[in-house]
Structure formats: structure tokens, C-alpha cells
Amino acid sequence: MPQFPGARRFVDTGQQCATGKIARNSSRRPQKPPGRKEWESQTGKNSPRARKQHSAHVSSILAALAERNSSVSLVLDRAGRLESRELSRILSEQRDWRKAIEVFSWFQRQDNYEANVFLYNILLRTLGRAAKWELLQKYWSEMLGERVPPTIFTYSILVDVHGRAGMKDEAIRFYRHMIESGVEPDEVMVSTYMNLQRRFGDLEEAEKAFWGLFSENLVDGTTKRPENPETFNTMISFYGEHAKFAEASKVFAEMMKAGVELTTVTFNAMIHVYGKAGRTREAELLVTKMKQRKDCCPDVATYNSLIEMYVKNDKLELVSGCLERMRDSGVSPDQVTFRTLISAYAANNVVWKAEALVQEMEGSGFFIDQAMYTVMIAMYVRARDVSKAESVFRFLHSRGGLEVSTYVGVMDVYAEHKCLDQAREVFELAKNAGLKTPSLYNVMMKAYGACDRFTDAVTVFEAMEKDGASPNEASFNSLIQLLCKGRLLEILQRVLVLVKAAGFKPSLASCSSVVSFYGDMGRVREAERVFKEMLASGVEADVICYSALLNAYAEAGFAREAQQTLDSLKAAGFVPDTIVYTSMMKLYSNLGLTAEAEKIYEEISRLSPDVFAANTMLNLYIKSGMFTEAEQLFRAMQRGKPGLNEVACTMMLKLYREAGKIEQGLDVARVMSRRFLITDARAFNGVIAMYVKAGLMREALEALKEMRRAGLVPSRSTFSCFEEILERAGM
Template identity: 25%
Template structure:
């Protein structure tokens, strides 16, 4: 009957490339084969030929390996008198690749107790089982047995030992076996390269590849996955370009794993067209492929394509949601990030620390304090391990939402602080009326041995400006380069001008700008103009306005500021003249917006 079903299917109009049709073919073939093997097995038993080891080996191989049914395989094995090493190897292979590889180790020990003489096929199966469960102790016992039986010279045995030690993180032993080999093939190199990759010894991965290439061993797709991935993580784009050329020159097959690796590489470099080329040329794709492409689209700013691809994933995993939410957050589309997070909740997908950090960033920028508090409570209730990144996101969220008390509490609870932790609390305190606390945090940061960066000093200078601590602010600014080796940026110069301007020291502010080692941007003069208007210093205001006309003559806000400065000094004709000049030059005043709107 099964043969008739298979015959009927073969005469239908399904194309051989149709995956559903091919699965049906395979399923029907499996049924036919299973029935045929069962009939053969029954015939051998009835005819008394169950001791024919050749025939029984075919049945055993089918039950243990081809269509795994290990219970049946053990039953068949038990019917064989005096099983040979070959038959035992069949069982070992089936157990080694099963869901219980530890059974292979136990079977080997039992077989040895029964007098089994292992051969060069025995050890690769048992050692593979040890590697799968990181059974290093048992693996070393197998290594000793290999030496005892003089099988270390066999390339398959040696490769399995390299794989074992590499999988268990014992790179010293892996390298020792590798160096003892007289003949090495691509599997030998790959096993060692994979070990170094697994242990994040990425520079060594690249060194091994160079040695491999130097010895004339041609890399394959497995090699390239690890080596390209190492380049991507190290940011070694020059080497990565050479590897891409190597793949093309040697016509290395780009399977699903290498394809995913290349998409990740191109995505991180922002080479969207190259990532798309790999993606669309791939015969097979999985969720990892789609996630990598979503990340590539997001990094390139094409969130429409990223979302379209996201919606096409039939079974979205945590990385799918995380990639899309992070994409929205990094592109400042915070409302979309929060809406997608709500959809994720409705889909019953449990977020991890990475997702929550992205959502907290959105909450911080939108001032969504209630949702931010809910996430904080969610972390506590579900026992999510909050790493430094998540703690920093909580500090930043509370600080930007004006809840400095909660921000300080999270900061104190953070066991492993980094520079970003300190920056977040310093900036949060400085912007929320706690300037002296911000400066105290900066002193504590230095006392604990952390190196401040440009963001740290921005927070410190803002604190000094808000508290009108002119001399202290100028002292911190001078220490940036001279003490801490931090080069001031335009934002720092702008805050110093604001610091001097708030204190009414406008002439000094003008002189400070004149001495800047870089050309001032319009924002610096805009800050000075605002301060001059506040203090009624029309001389400085006119200088600032003139410089702004030269640098950014189309900004209507500058004309308005200068007009208001004249009006504040009752110089109405000058105020009207500025307004008229603005109309003559067809300069439009842009509508105002709040910080949240911006």
C-alpha cells in the first residue's frame, strides 16, 4: 500500500523543488523503508538467520542511525550473539547523536567490560558524545585509551579529540593534539579554530586562518563562518574584505550559516546592498537570517523594510522582537518602539534585559515614567538579571523623567558601575536642580578611579552653569585637556559660554569665543546673543548677531532675538529695522517647540 502511495505521488504535477512535496516524498519513503526493514527483521527471526551478522547489521544500522528507534536497536543488538566491534560501533554512533549522548559513554564502558576491542571508528563516536555534554574527564579517559591502542595517528580520531578539548574550553590540550598530528586536514584546522572562537580568542582565530592558508589547506564554509565572524566582532574590515574575496575566488558555498554571518558583517558595516544581495541569493533562510537582515535594515535607517521583513517571520523569537524594537529606539522612533513592545507583551514573549533597555530608552525620551516604573517592577517580579546596561538604562530613564530620587537608588544598587553609570547620574542630577549633588558624584567618580570622558564633563559643566559656579566651571573646563586628556568639543565650548553668559560676564564670553582653537558653530553665538539680550548688553548682542548673519543668515530666530533685545532697551526703530530686514530677506521664523517635541 505504501508503495502505491509513493507511486501516486510521483505521478502528480508537484515540482521536485517544492519543499512540501519533497517532505511528503521523504515521509512516504521512510514508511516504505520501515515496513521493509521490519519484514526483513521478521523473516530473519522466523528463518533462524538472526545470527547472520551482515544482515543484522543492516537492520541495526537502520534502527540506530537512519530512522532512529534506539529501543528497537537495543532489542536487535540483544539478539546477536558475540557482537563484533563493527556492530557495537553502530550502536555507539546512534547513541552519540541521540538526545542522550551520555548513554554512548555508558555503552562503551560496558562493551569494554565485555571484551570489546575498540578501533579507529569507535573513538570518534564516543569522544563526540563526551564533547556534546562537556564531559572532559571521560574525554581524557578516551584519550588515554586512544594512546593505549595506538590510534592517535588516525586523522579522524585526532580530529575528534581536538573537537572535544576545544568544545570543553581546554585549548592547551586541543593545540597539543593538533601539533602532534603528522597530517592535518580542513577538519583539524576547523576544530581548533572553532575552539578559539568559542573562547572569544578572536585574534588567534585569524592567526590560525593565516597559518592554515600558508600551509596550503583550503578553507571551507565552516572555516569562513568563524573567521568572518571574528573579523566582524573585532571590526577588522580590511581582513574581512580579503575573506569575502577568498569566498568568491574559491567558490565556497554560501549556506545558511555563512549567509547569516555575511549579512551580519555587511549590516554592521552599513553596506545594505551587499547584505541584500546575500539575503536574496540564499536558497534557505531561517529566523536568524531574517533577524540579521532586520538589524541591517535598521542600522541603515530603512525601518519600513525592516518592519516588512519582521511581519513576514512566521515564528518570531526574542531576537526578532529585540532587533525591531532596538531599531525603532536607535532611530528615535520611540512611540513605535513602545507600541511594538506592547504587541510583544500581547504575544506572550518574555523580554530579556536587551529588550527592556531599548524600551527604557524610549520611555526616557518620551517621559513615559509610568511605563518605566512598570518595567522596573517587571524586572524585580520576574527575577530578570539586571546587568550594568539595564541598570544604566533605568538610571537614565528616571533621571530624564525627573525622578532623581529613584535614579540615585538604582545607581546605588548597581554593583558593577561603569563610566556610563556615572555619566547618567551626573547628567541627571545636573539637569534636575541638584547641581551640587552632581558635582559631588563627579568627585566620587574620580575617587573610585573611573576615567571621565567628554559626556562626564558635559554634565559637570551644565551643573556649574545652572548653579552659576563660574570659577569652578572654568577650572573643570581647563582640566579636561590638561589633567584628563579629554579634548573639548563644540558642546563644551557652548556650555562655557552659557556659564559666563548667565553670570553676566559677556565680555569674557566674547573673548573666550575668540580664543577657541576651532571655528565656533552658530549655536555658540546664539547662546551669547540670548545672554546679551537677558542682560541688556546691546554691544555684545550686535557682535553676536552679526556673526550669526555670516554663519547662518537664514535662521529667523536670531533676527527675533536681536529685535527683542532692541525692544527691551526701548530702541524701537532698531527693532523694527531688524524685523524689516528679516522680511526683505524672506527669512521665516520657525515655530517653537519644547524639548520633548524635539
């Protein structure tokens, strides 16, 4: 949009704004015209008969203009002389911007035409709503050239239409032009500007505008405050959207201090703010106060806010009571009420209540859309009533007109719960309906991946091109992560080549999966290459990706590279977490570097006690023959830092058994039994071997029976212990 003409201060004469008329092409300031009431009394045009004739005349003109292929010039030429208010009405009724320009141009060609701010306002609004910005700029410049001073209403139109079109900079530029031109913004204009900033999420600018309406009189010490409830309501709502509870409360207090009328909208805005802050008690008190007032009372929006608050704060037990109070107050639930309640009950698997509300919603004449049916299908799947979910979908499908998002949503529900057959059925129905979009195939790949059928996911991917649904970036990323999960190395390498050829770049999550997979496969240099290529493509690594590469180096024993990766992670502004430090510990443990591992373990302990790190350190102490340090660490774990676990106890059992420390080993076995830390075959074998070493054959046999009852298959180690029991029994 071109720059505005230089700001010019327009001095409004009051009556000029009342009539909106300035003599065309006049170099001097026009004379003050008579007021409307004076003009009407002189001409007699305010009599009932005159008003009726005026209305009929304008209506006939509008009807003629509305006819298809009507000539604007011909219709208006036949209409005769038109007054200012007639011109305004005719122009304001034109919804087609082309016809509006024709009408305005006809006005300008008349001998009695006088530049009129009201006509320009109407035209600017019409062009703005039609998004005809070049034309709007043209007539704005023409308006200034005609020396027609823009009014507050003019600027309000310009700020509003640009703001609604998402043109924030242009809207702000008009607002600033207003200030520079000496036009003092009134409260309505400031409210429009605040709504603009709210639309774009600029809280700071909205705050400046709002608090700028407050001014203190230094003479009498009084404070000027906004007077319109909507101004306060807008600011309260904006603060609520940004979870600024204290600030919203301050605005509410200022509103009461100013004596501004508290409307239902005001109370609803504050209830919403309280609900977002989790302050259910205060929200309920506001509803009580509303009921006590005569000028406002709770409406459907009030109860919807309460219901939403209860749902978000996990107070589902209060929802039913709120709905009853709503009905007792004579307020009927609307579509929002039903949607919120049904979604809440469905998410919490309260099937019968969700079903009852669906029936009531339908009986009340509300339309149940596809999204609501998807919510119900998800509920039935979670409740393991898949047949009912299928029945609902078939009913929905029989109505026809399903959107691809509905097919995808239902398939996604089935995929998450591994209902592969149902997902395939929906997939085929969608394809038969001609809805072959990448998102549909992506979800089908997800369904196969959830069931570990990775080669089938590859088949779906390969079918995309044949079916006319070209894979998108999400398709490639989904497949890459599935191939890593399925450990399909050869296919993965082929797909990575295809990604490059297609001009896509893997997402951060995909790169992390590939780096981790290559590391697990011992292909460290390939993991390193993928990581470097990712950085070169402009994708920034996160802690997870750095951890994947560091772990690959740790598994391979590459100490220098691992340390460099750790340094890069810190240089990138990330704080190493327990996963990173545990990888470093694993590296030092594999290399037998006890002192370095101890330093890392201390770092981890400061962050958060970690079981895996403690087990790694314990194993290193045992391997290094540092039995005293191992015992000290084990005792610390017993005290709850980070707590005992089956792996640590099994390691200590083996240590004590091999060192001949029978009593200490038996103590560990008893602790394991007391704390239910004997659940896998390795732990059972350790306990049985300890009992055999101590000569406690009955306890060993009981442990063996318990192992069988747990459904665990005895291993070679178990049979060795059993043979020793038989030998000692002389069998």
C-alpha cells in the first residue's frame, strides 16, 4: 500500500461533521451550514407524510438498482434531485463494490454535488469489506484532496476493515495517521484499536491503549476513566486469554470504581478468567452475585463458562449439578453446552451420560456434526465396544457427504487402539469415495505401524503414487520413523534417498529416530553423517537429537566425539538432562573410567536421582572390584536415593554369593521378597542360587515353585541350581 499523504491537521467545525458537507474545490473554509433541525423546519421535510414519501422514493430507486443488468446512471438520472440522506442510504445499500463505485461516481458528476464525509465513509467501508485495497487507497487520497476532514468514524472503519483482513500494519498506520492529524480518538475508537490488537495477540499494545484512557485531573485530583462497559469487557477478556488473572481482576475493580454498568458480558468474562486460573469458588460466587442483581442474570454463556471450567479442572462430578441449575434457571442448553458436555463425558468414558446427551441434543433440534460423531466413536473404542463404534460410523457414512478429516479422525482413533481391521475398512471406504489424500494414507501407515506391521506400512506408502495421492513431507517423515522402529535398515536407506530426490527434508523427530537407530545398529559414522546433514539443512538439533548421537558414540566407546557432542549441546544453550549424563556414564563404564563416571553420577544426583545411572555406577564398581563403594551406593539406594530396584539387588546377590558373604546375600534376598522385587527370571535365579549357596534348600525349592506360578520359563541357570539341590539331597 502506498505511503499516506503528509499528515495534515484538520480543524473540525462541529456543524461540518454534522452535515458532512464541504464545498467542492473550494480553497476557502466553507460557511457553516444550517443545522439539520433548522433545515427540516424550514422545508417541512420532517413531517410524517414527507418521511413516508422519502422512504417510498428511495425504496423504488433501490429496487431498480437491484435489477440484473440495470444501468446505474439511467436509474439515478430518472430519480431526479436527491438529498444527502437519500444519497447515503442508496450508497450504503450497495453490497456489490462495483455498483457502489458507479453510484458514488454518479453523485460526483452532479452539479449540486458537495464532498461529503458520510458518503466517503460508506464507500471506504464497502471497498474494505470487498478487500479492494488499491481502490480504497485511491478514494482515501481523493477524500483528503477534496479537503474533506476524516472523522473518528472514518478512521474506525479503516482500522476495522484492515484489521479484519489480517493487515495489522496498515490498520496501525491509519490509527497513527489519525493521531498525527490531530483527531482525538474517543473511547469507541480506542476500543476498536484494542480489538485489533486482541485479534493479533498483541497484549502490550492493547494495554497501552486501554490504560491511556485513564487520566488524572491535577486540579481536583479526580481520575477520568472509560465509560463504556465494552471497553472494560474487552480488556478483561484479553487478559483472561493470556492467563493474566491479577491484571483482569484490576480492570474489574477499576470498572466498579468508575461506576460503569456491570453487564452479563462482564460477569461472563470474569467467570472465564477465574475458571482459567482454576479458582472455581470465586467463579461460583460471581454467578451467585449475578442472580442477586436485577440488571443482569446468568445466561447460556455463563453456564457454558462454568461447565468448561469444571471440565478443565477435572471436576466432572460438578458438571451434572451445573446443568441442573442451568435448567432450573430457565436457561436452555445450546450447541456449545451439548458439545462440551458430550466431549467431557466421552473423554472420561462415562458412556451412558454421553449417549443420553446426544439423544437430548438431537431431540432439541440441534445438528450433530461429523466431529461429534467422531468423539462418540472414540469413546466406544476406548470402552472396548468396537462393534458399537463401527455401527455409529456406518450410520454416519450412510448419510453421505463425509469430509476427509472425518475419515482420517476415525482411522486415527482405530490406529491408536490397534483396531487394524476397522481402520482398513474406513480407509477403503474413503478411497472408494474418491478422497485419496496424503493424510489418509499417512494414518493408514500409522495403523500398520502401531501393530508392528512395518512392511504393510511400506506397501501403503508405495501405493500412494499409483493412487494419485503424492506423498508429502509428513508421509516421508511418518515412514522414516516407522522404519526405524521396525529396524528395516535397507528400506530406510532407500527412503532417505527418495526424500532427497523429492526435495523434502526430514523433520527433527525423523532425524533423531535415524540417528538413534544407526547408533543402535553400531553404524556410528552414518549416525554422525545424518546429524551433520540435518544441521546443514537448517534444522536445529534439540536435546533428544544430541542425546541420540551422544549415545551412539557412548555405545561405540568414542570418548572424544562424545565429549565434543556434550560440549556442543551446552554451547547450543541446552542443559544436559539425566539421559545425556547416563549416556556419558555408560561410556565411562564401558571404558572402565571409574573416576570420570563418579563425577557424572554426582551431576545426575544433583539433577534428580536416576535408577539407570545408579545401576550403571553400581555395575562399574563391581566390575572394578570396588566392593566397599558398591556397598555404600547400594545402602544409599536402600535409603531411597534413588530407591532399590530388581537389577541392583540381583547384581548385589551375585557379588555377595561369589565373595562368600552369605549373611549379606541372604539379607538382600529377604529385602527383595519383602519389597516384591522378584519378578523376572534373572531375579529368581539370583535368589535361588543364594539360597542354595547358604544351604537353604527348602527356601530354594519354594522360590522355584513361585517362579513357575509366575509363568516364568526356567533358564539354564535355574536348572544348574536345581541340579545342585538334588545333589545335596543325595538324589
